[in-house]
Amino acid sequence: MNLEPPVFQGITWDHPRGYAPLEALSPQIELRFGCRIEWTRRSLREFGDTSVTELAERFDLLIIDHPHCGQAARDGALLPLDTLLTPEEWQEITANPVGPSLDSYQLDGHLWALPIDAAMQSACLRPDLTDRFPESWEALLSSGLSFAIPLCPTDVFCCFLTLCAQAGMPADGEGRFLQDPRVAEVLHLLQRLKKQAHPGSLEMNPVQLYEHMCAHDDIAYCPLAFCYIHYADTLRFGPVPGRRHALLGGAGLAVSSRCTEPAAIRAAAWLCSGACQSGPYLQHQGQPAHGNAWHSGIPFFRDLRDTLEQAFLRPRVPGWNAFQETAGEHLHAFLAGKSSETVLLAELRGIWDKNTRPDLR
DSSP states (O other), rough: OEEEOOEEEEEEEESHHHHHHHTTTTHHHHHSSSSSEEEEEEEEHHHHOHHHHTTTTTTTEEEEEEHHHHHHHHOOOOOOOOGOHHHHHHHHHHHHHOOTTGGGGTTTTTEEEEEEEEEEEEEEEEETTTOOOOOHHHHHTTTOOOOOOOOOHHHHHHHHHHHHHHHHHOOOOOOOTTTTTTTOOOOOOOOHHHHHHHHHHGGGOOHHHHHHHHHHOOEEEEEEEOOOOGGGGTTEEEETSSSSSSSOOOOEEBBBBBBBHHHHHHHHHHHSSSHHHIIIITTTTTOOSSSSTTTTTTTTHHHHHHHHHHOOOOOTTTHHHHHHHHHHHHHHHHTTTOHHHHHHHHHHHHHHHHHGGGGGO
């Protein structure tokens, strides 16, 4: 009697970096673990903003952003993978971490996702147009470089967080950074960057910006955007102005708490293993999170490893995803000239209280 293999539903994000390696490796997973994974894609914005708790009701395997761990863990939406990995799998996943990627999924004594994709905000340039990576924001603003920076609602919020961290007031779980008077200096710097940047910056996300840089010659440099290995043939990636505290991105592979099949855990552990990450995962357009790849000497990883090692980890408090979505919209309106600094700061503090303070929900 032929039994059909178990079929797991997976959710990832709609860029080749997010779906190509997972879909390409599905046949290997079926051979190795006797199960199939059917992957659904969601937009890049939905990847950052959609509730993991809601997704875990419909999907078994989830590619997630680390700030969602707090809400998902509180809601019991994900399996604590540290209790389910074999000793060999645990050793494989944790022996060679790179930067804070592994730490970003550890919370309250448990590991809620396996690092499968590593990224952070970085700078990039067109080598045929410039060879300069400005060391500071003032050096950039006085350089005369033609530059763009992704300032669509999702990415302007990420840029804001990097600049806050560089200014010595990193976002924390209590919202203190929004009360710091230095936040006004960050907003002023964002305004100066927007004024000098390519006029399309307010509507761009990183992928749109990289596509433009590869196809046109009017942007030589980008100071701050999540890195993509897919554009490394044309663009050179390197450190951001200020060098430290670029915002950590990347993705983790989590398993819904409603998924009880051990094969799902085995498949997830293999996808995040060093052998897979530095081999077929990388070969099929993935951007690995395992140290085996990041220490391989490939120029993209070599040039960005220090930036990743010093990346800034966002808070993972419940309600963060709702806060970041709304805060990005208000920051975008501010840079578009539709709001004042005073109004914006009052709005951000109110949004923080509404979404992250249990006593005010």
